[in-house]
Amino acid sequence: DADVTQTPRNRITKTGKRIMLECSQTKGHDRMYWYRQDPGLGLRLIYYSFDVKDINKGEISDGYSVSRQAQAKFSLSLESAIPNQTALYFCATSDGTGETQYFGPGTRLLVL
Amino acid sequence: KNEVEQSPQNLTAQEGEFITINCSYSVGISALHWLQQHPGGGIVSLFMLSSGKKKHGRLIATINIQEKHSSLHITASHPRDSAVYICAVPPTVFGKGTKLTVNP
Numbered sequence: 001d002a003d004v005t006q007t008p009r010n011r012i013t014k015t016g017k018r019i020m021l022e023c024s025q026t027k028g029h030d031r032m033y034w035y036r037q038d039p040g041l042g043l044r045l046i047y048y049s050f051d052v053k054d055i056n057k058g059e060i061s062d063g064y065s066v067s068r069q070a071q072a073k074f075s076l077s078l079e080s081a082i083p084n085q086t087a088l089y090f091c092a093t094s095d096g097t098g099e100t101q102y103f104g105p106g107t108r109l110l111v112l
Numbered sequence: 113k114n115e116v117e118q119s120p121q122n123l124t125a126q127e128g129e130f131i132t133i134n135c136s137y138s139v140g141i142s143a144l145h146w147l148q149q150h151p152g153g154g155i156v157s158l159f160m161l162s163s164g165k166k167k168h169g170r171l172i173a174t175i176n177i178q179e180k181h182s183s184l185h186i187t188a189s190h191p192r193d194s195a196v197y198i199c200a201v202p203p204t205v206f207g208k209g210t211k212l213t214v215n216p
Contacts, residue, residue, distance in 0.1 A: 105154050
């Protein structure tokens with residue numbers, strides 16, 4: 001089984017809808033991250049969490065929120081989806097700053 | 113603000129060729145990472161470098177801390193090496209990637 005899983009893998013939604021992307025990990029890592037990837041751009045950090053009680057905004061947090069339900073689970077929500085949130089979303093984990101990251105398989109989101 | 117620049121953006125090679133992808137970064141770092149993104153989208157970490165050179169199979173990564181430069185080399189390239197290679201200073205700085213296509 002994969003160490004980092006994301007659900008759903010693909011999602012089509014309409015403008016204005018609220019959606020949640022979920023991430024689970026079995027690595028036992030405290031640190032979890034949400035990124036988005038757009039064509040021609042590098043990965044950009046949306047939110048990150050260093051433990052269950054620690055949530056931090058990344059470079060592009062506007063329009064997103066997160067919840068760290070447990071060490072193993074980190075969810076990303078789009079409160080009111082808009083078309084420019086169409087992207088590939090990745091969850092990742094690590095056991096320390098600068099340490100190797102382990103990525104989930106990604107979620108392709110299309111907002112119509 | 114740290115940034116990384118990769119070159120080239122796109123690279124096409126024939127099977128068996130030696131490949132080099134370059135990465136330059138702007139400020140001092142403790143470690144630089146090389147990632148591979150498969151055509152299906154999945155991302156895996158290849159190397160974490162803080163100095164010198166690391167080798168894994170046909171892949172070799174080097175870093176020069178003083179010059180703020182790293183290279184990823186692939187020896188005897190194969191079509192299965194076709195992917196996007198990303199240099200990064202996680203968790204916040206990622207290059208745009210180099211798309212490598214190896215033709216048989």
